Amino acid sequence: MMLDLFIDLSLFTMLVATGIAIVKMRRLFGVTMMAGVFSLLSAMLLVTLDAVDVAFTEAAVGAGISTVLMLSTLTLTSRIEKKPVHTPWIPLLVVTVTGAAIIYGTLDMPHFGDANAPAQVGVAAQYMERGPEDMDIPNVVTYILASYRGYDTMGETAVVFTAGVGVLMLISGLRRRRRKHPKDEGEVG
């Protein structure tokens, strides 16, 4: 449909513009705000693809928690990004090659909404059919995540928990060191 194309193109244009602005900008506070907007735009794109749960995760993590984490990082470091000392051509080459490889990888993927895609002909239909009897949980997403993919979910939770504990230990260690040497606490603002 024409309107869908228009919506997708507008969102992608704004996404690319935000990305370029993030690269251009040197004030890190503005970059943090831009990253939040970037995440909100990605969430909108995911909503247009009917993946509202992924979109919500993107918005909560990208626009919510990441912004807060970046801001708390800004309190510890400088607020202006230094000018890069190396030429941008080698990173550009690496990014171009990686991007080309990823695009080449998508050539094998099934088309959007393809009825013969593995996601459609796999075990999904059986999950939908047998789930309510097996698990007695009314919500489809909940019973697939918590039972059929229980080990997967447990692994993810362990990873997130480990990351959280690591960040907490880093932050608390830093704070203790600062309390011991109050002179280190320079002007951050």
Place this chain on the structure above:
Amino acid sequence: MFVFAIFALFIAMVLVLVRLYAGPTLYDRVLAVNSFGTHTVLFIGVIGFLTGRPDFLDIALLYALINFVGTIAILKYFRYRAIGDVHQRPTDREIGH
């Protein structure tokens, strides 16, 4: 009518993005991000009605909530220069602009 709404929404988003990039003070940028979050809420609502399935309207409310909490966190950073637990009120010198 919803088509017109989505056109207007995109124009508003572009204006906010311009302000976010150009905005001279930090407060302009905070306000721009906050209103972009509001535009996200509106976009999810409008796209639901546009496709004839307004089931995601309650999810849009959750986005409003995230937006609110995020703005509070950013403003707390302005006030205290710290996000975590704040032990004492800052002196004027620490706030100083």
